[in-house]
Amino acid sequence: MxxxxxxxxxxxxxxxxxxxVAREVGSRIGHAASLNAVLHWSPELLDRQAAKLDAMSExxxxxxxxxxxxxxxxxxxxxxxxxxxxxxxxxxxxxSPFEATAITRLxxxxxxxxxxxxxxxxxxxxxTEHSAYGRVHHPMDPSRVPGGSSGGSAALVAAGVVxxxxxxxxxxxxxxxxxxxxxxxxxxxxxxxxxxxLVAFGSSLDQIGVFGRRVDDAARVLEVISGHDPNDxxxxxxPPMTAEPARDDLRGVVFGMPREYLxxxxxxxxxxxxxxxxxxxxxxxxxxxxxxxxxxxxxxxxYYIVAPAEAAANLARYDGVxxxxxxxxxxxxxxxxxxxxxxxxxxxxxxxxxLTGTYVLSSGYYDAYYQKAQQVRALLAEDFRRVFExxxxxxxxxxxxxxxxxxAGEKVDDPVAMYLADIFTCSMNLAGxxxxxxxxxxxxxLPVGVQLVGSHFSEPGLFGVAATLERELDPTAEVx
Ligand code: GLN
Numbered sequence: 001m002x003x004x005x006x007x008x009x010x011x012x013x014x015x016x017x018x019x020x021v022a023r024e025v026g027s028r029i030g031h032a033a034s035l036n037a038v039l040h041w042s043p044e045l046l047d048r049q050a051a052k053l054d055a056m057s058e059x060x061x062x063x064x065x066x067x068x069x070x071x072x073x074x075x076x077x078x079x080x081x082x083x084x085x086x087x088x089x090x091x092x093x094x095x096s097p098f099e100a101t102a103i104t105r106l107x108x109x110x111x112x113x114x115x116x117x118x119x120x121x122x123x124x125x126x127x128t129e130h131s132a133y134g135r136v137h138h139p140m141d142p143s144r145v146p147g148g149s150s151g152g153s154a155a156l157v158a159a160g161v162v163x164x165x166x167x168x169x170x171x172x173x174x175x176x177x178x179x180x181x182x183x184x185x186x187x188x189x190x191x192x193x194x195x196x197x198l199v200a201f202g203s204s205l206d207q208i209g210v211f212g213r214r215v216d217d218a219a220r221v222l223e224v225i226s227g228h229d230p231n232d233x234x235x236x237x238x239p240p241m242t243a244e245p246a247r248d249d250l251r252g253v254v255f256g257m258p259r260e261y262l263x264x265x266x267x268x269x270x271x272x273x274x275x276x277x278x279x280x281x282x283x284x285x286x287x288x289x290x291x292x293x294x295x296x297x298x299x300x301x302x303y304y305i306v307a308p309a310e311a312a313a314n315l316a317r318y319d320g321v322x323x324x325x326x327x328x329x330x331x332x333x334x335x336x337x338x339x340x341x342x343x344x345x346x347x348x349x350x351x352x353x354x355l356t357g358t359y360v361l362s363s364g365y366y367d368a369y370y371q372k373a374q375q376v377r378a379l380l381a382e383d384f385r386r387v388f389e390x391x392x393x394x395x396x397x398x399x400x401x402x403x404x405x406x407x408a409g410e411k412v413d414d415p416v417a418m419y420l421a422d423i424f425t426c427s428m429n430l431a432g433x434x435x436x437x438x439x440x441x442x443x444x445x446l447p448v449g450v451q452l453v454g455s456h457f458s459e460p461g462l463f464g465v466a467a468t469l470e471r472e473l474d475p476t477a478e479v480x
Contacts, residue, residue: 075116150211438473
């Protein structure tokens with residue numbers, strides 16, 4: 001049984017109190033302090049949430065799918081009882097007056113919001129080194145990064161502090177850290193989960209995603225937070241999702257392996273992980289076919305035009321008037337206030353995105369960059385449509401990341417090297433399709449993830465095949 005189910009059943013039936021779960025989580029958060037994965041938490045807040053659950057009748061509590069389950073939440077998803085900083089100085093001390101829909105749904109389901117987790121500033125990055133509050137350490141090797149931008153959530157799940165966590169995805173920020181940390185990470189279809197209360201980065205790409213140590217843990221949480229929300233016009237009018245369980249075999253299921261995702265220079269450990277997953281799928285009776293996503297090489301350049309363009313527009317709201325600390329410039333007028341607040345509040349990577357985004361949207365360059373990127377985006381989506389609809393492929397199998405977790409400091413001064421960490425993940429955000437990373441084994445002791453990708457709104461089946469594959473893969477086995 002997955003840990004999420006185990007806790008929910010024990011607390012639901014009154015065999016364990018939510019208070020004892022909360023105390024345990026508090027002590028684990030304390031012990032894991034050196035990871036720097038948590039930005040806000042308090043023992044009192046844990047106790048208060050637990051007491052509410054323990055005061056319920058067994059009937060009231062028992063029906064809740066996440067009764068007493070502690071969930072960490074990336075600090076770009078707003079909560080009313082804790083601050084939301086987005087890992088930025090510009091939102092230092094900011095607490096939202098309203099709560100994200102995903103948080104409200106977690107609470108209704110009985111979950112305990114355990115902590116707000118560290119992230120790259122405004123979710124821009126692939127290593128969590130761009131947080132204004134210090135980098136997050138990889139739980140297995142503190143000299144390495146946990147990935148990003150949801151590195152705090154990933155590290156907390158991988159270190160056993162919480163059984164599940166929320167992250168956000170604009171271009172891979174759940175799947176990439178899941179892969180680095182040896183856990184499961186899911187990016188749902190665009191529109192599956194409400195973005196209401198997820199601080200906007202690239203609005204046409206952003207989705208809340210979920211981490212768990214096992215596929216079933218992530219599935220339980222996504223079931224709760226999915227479904228239509230009138231507060232988000234881009235959330236699809238569908239009922240909440242129900243994941244399919246693991247199957248006995250995968251006969252009749254066709255997996256495509258896109259050749260563009262298996263280049264000759266791929267890290268040998270990552271390659272070995274994918275090969276091992278492919279062998280396991282074959283053993284389960286699945287059919288594996290080589291396929292092509294011909295525009296794959298344009299994904300990173302396209303993403304790094306579209307995402308900064310939307311970010312530049314979204315981040316214009318941080319002006320020192322409505323949110324966070326205000327800095328009054330020397331001239332004392334409003335332009336000086338904006339300049340001083342934004343100059344002091346935004347870190348280097350965020351400024352780079354705002355500058356790039358403003359440039360690609362400016363008249364004179366709009367056609368050459370932004371409009372062109374939108375056209376290529378349509379071609380990338382068409383690549384997926386063709387394999388799923390015309391070629392009879394049910395799911396894709398690919399690596400999640402080009403390498404295992406890298407060393408802190410290795411890429412932080414080289415934006416292009418950092419951006420290439422998203423090479424296998426950002427096309428799914430551009431196309432809006434769901435994708436999941438699960439542990440494929442280890443290479444020289446470090447986890448390597450494998451990615452399964454489905455067509456729009458195929459998450460129920462995607463979870464089913466992932467849970468089936470998971471049973472065949474020992475996450476701690478050396479694959480090379
Ligand atoms: N690493 C990518 C970026 O820096 C993706 C971030 C994300 O998914 N939030 O933009």
